[in-house]
Amino acid sequence: xxxxxxxxxxxxxxxxxxxxxxxxxxxxxxxxxxxxxxxxxxxxxxxxxxxxxxxxxxxxxxxxxxxxxxxxxxxxxxxxxxxxxxxxxxxxxxxxxxxxxxxxxxxxxxxxxxxxxxxxxxxxxxxxxxxxxxxxxxxxxxxxxxxxxxxxxxxxxxxxxxxxxxxxxxxxxxxxxxxxxxxxxxxxxxxxxxxxxxxxxxxxxxxxxxxxxxxxxxxxxxxxxxxxxxxxxxxxxxxxxxxxxxxxxxxxxxxxxxxxxxxxxxxxxxxxxxxxxxxxxxxxxxxxxxxxxxxxxxxxxxxxxxxxxxxxxxxxxxxxxxxxxxxxxxxxxxxxxxxxxxxxxxxxxxxxxxxxxxxxxxxxxxxxxxxxxxxxxxxxxxxxxxxxxxxxxxxxxxxxxxxxxxxxxxxxxxx
Numbered sequence: 279x280x281x282x283x284x285x286x287x288x289x290x291x292x293x294x295x296x297x298x299x300x301x302x303x304x305x306x307x308x309x310x311x312x313x314x315x316x317x318x319x320x321x322x323x324x325x326x327x328x329x330x331x332x333x334x335x336x337x338x339x340x341x342x343x344x345x346x347x348x349x350x351x352x353x354x355x356x357x358x359x360x361x362x363x364x365x366x367x368x369x370x371x372x373x374x375x376x377x378x379x380x381x382x383x384x385x386x387x388x389x390x391x392x393x394x395x396x397x398x399x400x401x402x403x404x405x406x407x408x409x410x411x412x413x414x415x416x417x418x419x420x421x422x423x424x425x426x427x428x429x430x431x432x433x434x435x436x437x438x439x440x441x442x443x444x445x446x447x448x449x450x451x452x453x454x455x456x457x458x459x460x461x462x463x464x465x466x467x468x469x470x471x472x473x474x475x476x477x478x479x480x481x482x483x484x485x486x487x488x489x490x491x492x493x494x495x496x497x498x499x500x501x502x503x504x505x506x507x508x509x510x511x512x513x514x515x516x517x518x519x520x521x522x523x524x525x526x527x528x529x530x531x532x533x534x535x536x537x538x539x540x541x542x543x544x545x546x547x548x549x550x551x552x553x554x555x556x557x558x559x560x561x562x563x564x565x566x567x568x569x570x571x572x573x574x575x576x577x578x579x580x581x582x583x584x585x586x587x588x589x590x591x592x593x594x595x596x597x598x599x600x601x602x603x604x605x606x607x608x609x610x611x612x613x614x615x616x617x618x619x620x621x622x623x624x625x626x627x628x629x630x631x632x633x634x635x636x637x638x639x640x641x642x643x644x645x646x647x648x649x650x651x652x653x654x655x656x657x658x659x660x661x662x663x664x665x666x667x668x669x670x671x672x673x674x675x676x677x678x679x680x681x682x683x684x685x686x687x688x689x690x691x692x693x
Contacts, residue, residue, distance in 0.1 A: 281447035285414055289389050308367035313384045317395065323381035325361055325400045331693075332361045332405040334385055334416075337369035339607070340408040341376075343431040346486035346680035347406065348378050354684065355693060361400065365411065372581075385413075393419040404691050406430050407455075417454035426691040429458045430683060431483050433628060434465040441468055457690055459683050461628050480683055481676035482629055484609050488585070489677045492613035496589035501537075503567050504560070504576050509592045509656065510535040514584045515606035516597035517541055520621065521554040523600065523648040528555040531574045534656060539578040539587055541597060541606065548579050585610050593617040593655045593662060599624050599641070608633055615670035617655055617662055619648065638669035 293310070300306035320326075331351060333344045341362075348360055362379035364370035374382050386392035393415045404426040407413075412429075420427045439445045440452060449472050452458075458477045460466050466477045511534055513524065521528070527536050540547055552559070560570035562578045570576075578587065588594055594611040598604035599621025608630050611618050618639040624630040633639040642648045655662050687693060 281450075282414070286390060289387065289415075293387050293389070305367055308371060309384075312367060312370060313386055316383045316386050317399075319383045320361075320381060320396070320400060325359075325381050328359050328401065329357065329403045330359045330361045330380075330401055331355075332363070332400070332402045333379070333408065334363045334405070334411055334413075335365070335369060335408045336411055337364065337366040338372060340411070340431075341369060341373060342487050342607070343483045344406070344408045345378070346483045346490070347430065347683055350680045350684045352378065354688075358403070358693075361402065385416075388413045388415045390415055397423060397425075404428070404687065404693065406687075409433065412451055414451045417451055421454040426456045426687075427454065428687060429455050429460075431461060431480075432458055432465065433461050434468045435626075436468065441472065457686070459679075459686070478683075478686055481679040482609070483680045483683065484607070484629075485613075485673055485676040486678065486680045488607075488609045488613035489673055491585045491610070492589070492673075496586040498583065498586050498590075500562065500565055501587065501590045503571050504537075504565070505535050505590050506571065508533065508535050510537060510590045511593060511595070511652070512537045512539065512587050512591035512611070513595040514539045514588065514597060514611070515541045516551075516595070517601065517604065518550060519600035520595070520597045521551060523621070523642060523645040524595070525554070525645050526649045527652070528557070528575070531557050534574065536575045537578060537587060537590070538575065539584050543579050543581055548577060551577060588614050588616070591616050593619070593652075593665075595619045597621075599630075605630060608639065609673070612638060612669040613673050615666040615673075617665035618669065619651055633669060633672060636668050636672055638665050638672060640665075 296306055297310045300310045333348060335341045335344050351358065359380040360378065362376060362382045363385040365385050370384055376382050386396050397419045402425055405420055406428045409431050417427060434440065439448045452474060456476065458469060459480045460477055461482050463479055466479050469477050516538060538551065540551055555575060557575060558573060559575035559577055560573045562576065562580055588611045591611065593616050596606050596608045596611065596618060598606045602623045605620060605624050605627050608618055608620065612633060618633065620630060620639060620641050622641055622643040624634065624641060634641060640651050642651060
């Protein structure tokens with residue numbers, strides 16, 4: 279009771295503050311102003327008519343986990359409509375017209391008033407919250423209305439507050455979830471240790487997504503022209519911390535084609551990247567075959583093509599691992615059966631640990647280590663093939679989680 283009172287007080291007081299801070303922060307401005315439109319959007323989209331399945335994700339990464347389940351749902355239960363909500367502007371602003379969902383909007387701020395207004399209007403038959411999304415008032419409201427609620431592709435760790443000696447009130451949040459689909463046995467054991475037994479271990483649903491993407495037509499005319507059949511290295515979702523270890527690739531022209539796809543592609547970020555590069559390089563937005571095809575470095579200054587870019591790679595680097603808690607999606611390049619290099623911080627990512635242990639990925643801590651492994655991968659064809667095959671086998675062994683989840687939900691909820 280005290281927890282709910284305190285939580286609601288914090289939620290009610292914090293939102294006006296966020297709106298004020300939004301004057302100085304564009305991202306927070308989108309975060310707050312976008313939420314003002316939610317109740318108009320659900321009326322226009324008639325979310326009160328028909329049967330709706332609600333998917334909630336934090337941002338783009340979690341959407342990639344939800345997407346394969348949505349696709350399976352649409353195939354098997356085409357009469358159900360999909361409501362997709364985002365917490366973050368970085369997800370909503372990119373995917374607000376996502377064609378697999380019948381209504382896309384922000385998640386209204388988790389206050390009692392918003393929750394009741396949202397759930398009383400929307401005709402939701404079941405709700406799926408992806409990975410780390412745990413909202414007390416929404417879970418309580420769904421439970422009170424007897425709407426089946428599932429946590430999908432979730433991961434739990436001992437250091438999370440749910441498992442601390444003082445985490446009783448937070449553990450109660452989890453009791454409103456009908457079933458958990460977790461990514462590993464350790465998460466299942468942790469939930470079991472606090473009396474939660476409605477748990478199924480499944481692979482990461484993103485595997486289904488990246489497997490499907492790797493089997494589609496990924497041809498890009500610009501990449502065909504730039505690579506011209508030569509060995510290609512793709513560095514995806516990179517940050518400034520990653521560029522420091524790649525310096526030997528930036529210092530002189532090489533026969534290796536180097537493609538860099540930064541995580542942030544605004545003008546300032548691209549200019550920072552260009553300062554790291556000593557040789558003349560091409561940019562995607564201004565690419566000209568006549569003047570750029572013989573250059574060794576290409577900067578991809580737009581978003582949305584990374585999955586296809588990896589299809590041209592002989593080996594790849596996935597960014598974010600040179601800073602803590604920042605490693606990006608290693609499953610995308612793994613699906614193409616190519617070796618992967620990452621930075622030193624990866625232990626929080628289940629798939630990264632497994633890929634590394636299975637021999638398909640290598641972690642580096644310095645520019646010297648990065649230089650050594652890139653030289654090996656360029657020269658040692660046998661090593662490159664073996665690492666790539668290890669990644670390919672991992673993907674094949676983990677695909678199919680989305681179908682299993684949907685079948686389980688169907689049996690539990692009578693969808």
